[in-house]
Amino acid sequence: xxxxRALRRELTSTAGAVFTTLFTITITIMLIRILGQAAGxxxxxxxxxxxxxxxxxxxxxxxxxxTGFISVLLVVTRSYQDSEMVVWxxxxxxxxxxxxxxxxxxxxxxxxTGALSFVLTPWANRQSAEFRxxxxxxxxxxxxxxGKFQESSSSDRIFFVEAVTGDAAKVKNVxxxxxxxxxxxxxxxxxxxxxIDERGDKFLVxxxxxxxxxxxxxxxxxxxxxxxxxxxxxxxxEALVGDTSARSLSTLALLANPNNFNLGxxxxxxxxxxxxxxxxxxxxxxxxxxxRAGRSANLMIALVLxxxxxxxxxxxxxxxxxxxxxxMLAWWPMxxxxxxxxxxxxTWRVKVNSRYHPAILWGxxxxxxxxxxxxxx
Numbered sequence: 001x002x003x004x005r006a007l008r009r010e011l012t013s014t015a016g017a018v019f020t021t022l023f024t025i026t027i028t029i030m031l032i033r034i035l036g037q038a039a040g041x042x043x044x045x046x047x048x049x050x051x052x053x054x055x056x057x058x059x060x061x062x063x064x065x066x067t068g069f070i071s072v073l074l075v076v077t078r079s080y081q082d083s084e085m086v087v088w089x090x091x092x093x094x095x096x097x098x099x100x101x102x103x104x105x106x107x108x109x110x111x112x113t114g115a116l117s118f119v120l121t122p123w124a125n126r127q128s129a130e131f132r133x134x135x136x137x138x139x140x141x142x143x144x145x146x147g148k149f150q151e152s153s154s155s156d157r158i159f160f161v162e163a164v165t166g167d168a169a170k171v172k173n174v175x176x177x178x179x180x181x182x183x184x185x186x187x188x189x190x191x192x193x194x195x196i197d198e199r200g201d202k203f204l205v206x207x208x209x210x211x212x213x214x215x216x217x218x219x220x221x222x223x224x225x226x227x228x229x230x231x232x233x234x235x236x237x238e239a240l241v242g243d244t245s246a247r248s249l250s251t252l253a254l255l256a257n258p259n260n261f262n263l264g265x266x267x268x269x270x271x272x273x274x275x276x277x278x279x280x281x282x283x284x285x286x287x288x289x290x291x292r293a294g295r296s297a298n299l300m301i302a303l304v305l306x307x308x309x310x311x312x313x314x315x316x317x318x319x320x321x322x323x324x325x326x327x328m329l330a331w332w333p334m335x336x337x338x339x340x341x342x343x344x345x346x347t348w349r350v351k352v353n354s355r356y357h358p359a360i361l362w363g364x365x366x367x368x369x370x371x372x373x374x375x376x377x
Contacts, residue, residue, distance in 0.1 A: 004101040007075070011105040015071040022063045023056070030055040044135045051131060057124035061116045061272045066306075068109045069279040072102055073302050076287025095349045098284050106280040114273035118251045121269075125248040156180060157231075161192075170194075174206055176231060186212040187229065195230070203230040264321035267331050271313045278338045279306055285345035309338055 034051050037043045043051060076098070079085050089095075150159045162173035176187040189209025196202050206229045214221035246254065246265035254262040286302040312334045319325040 007101045008105050010075050011071055014074055015067050018070050019067040022066055026059050047131050051128055054124040054128040057120050061113050064109050064113045065276045068106050068276055069283050069306055072280050072283035073287050076284055077289050080289045102280055110273050110276045113276045117269045117272040122248055122250055183215055203232055205230045260321050260323050263327045264317045267320055267327055268317050274335050281342050285349045
C-alpha cells in the first residue's frame with residue numbers, strides 16, 4: 001500500500017506537468033490561429049475567448065490520452081534509470097504488480113476521456129459552428145472595417161466607410177457599389193444608420209448623398225441626389241443551422257441515423273477511451289531501459305507505437321466512412337493488436353530470468369559460437 005500510494009502521487013504529479021505542457025502548447029496554437037481569423041474578419045473579436053474554449057474541449061481527449069501514456073512511461077523509465085526496479089525485482093515482486101496502481105491512476109482519465117468524447121466534444125463543435133454562423137449572418141454593415149472595402153454576403157455589393165461608431169449602428173462617409181442585372185449602382189453619402197422595419201428587415205438608411213446608375217462602357221449613366229436613401233442589408237433573422245456534420249452530432253443522433261459518416265464518427269468516439277486505457281498499460285513494459293545506457297531510444301519507440309496506433313484507428317475509421325468495412329469488423333482489430341502486444345511485452349519482462357527467454361537463448365548461442373571458434377583455433 002505504501003508503494004501504491006507513492007506511485008500514484010508520482011504519477012499524478014508527472015501527469016500534472018505533462019498535461020500543463022501539452023495544454024499550453026495546444027492553447028497557444030489555437031490562440032494564434034483564432035486571433036488570425038479575427039484579424040481577417042472571419043470571426044468576431046468578442047467571440048475569441050469562447051472559440052478558444054470550444055477548441056480546447058475538442059482537443060482535450062487527445063491531450064488526456066497523451067498525458068496518461070507519457071506520465072506512466074516517464075515514471076517507469078525513471079524507476080529503471082534510478083535502479084529502483086532492481087530493488088523491486090530483487091524483492092521477489094513482478095512487473096505485473098504495477099498494473100493495479102496504474103489502473104487506479106488511469107481510470108479517472110479514461111472516464112473523463114469518454115465523457116469528453118461522447119458528450120462535450122460534439123457540443124463544443126456545435127457551439128463553435130453556431131458562433132461562426134451567427135457572425136457570418138449578421139448584417140452586412142456590421143462586417144465593415146473602417147477604411148477597408150468589404151464584400152457583402154451575397155457577393156453583389158461592396159461597402160466602404162470611413163468611420164464606424166462603437167455600436168456599429170452609424171457610419172460616416174459611405175460608399176456602396178451594387179451590381180444587379182448587369183447594371184451598376186454607386187451610392188455615396190455623408191452618413192448612414194441602421195434601421196429595422198416592421199417585418200424585421202434591416203436597412204442602411206443614408207442621408208445627404210448621390211446615386212449613380214448605368215451600364216459600364218455606356219453613356220446612359222444617371223445621377224440622382226437624395227436626402228434619405230435605404231439599402232437592404234439583412235432580411236429577417238433566420239434560425240441558425242449550425243454544423244450538421246457527424247463530428248457535431250450527439251451520440252444518440254449518430255445511433256439514430258447509422259449512415260457511413262455517423263458510424264465512422266461513432267467508431268472514433270468509442271476508440272478514444274480504449275486507446276487511453278491500453279496505451280497506459282502498454283507504457284509499463286515499454287518503459288524498460290538499461291540504467292547504463294540512455295533512454296531516448298525507448299521513449300522514441302514508445303511514442304512511435306502510440307502514433308501508429310492512433311493512425312491505424314483513423315485508417316479503420318476512414319474505411320467505415322468509405323463503406324469498405326462494417327463498424328462491427330472495424331472497431332476491434334487495432335485494440336486487439338494493442339492488447340496482444342501488452343500481453344507479449346509483459347510476458348517478455350516478467351520471464352526475463354527464464355531459461356527460455358529469447359535474450360538468454362541468444363546469449364547461450366553466442367557463447368557456444370565463441371567456444372567453437374576457440375576450439376577450432
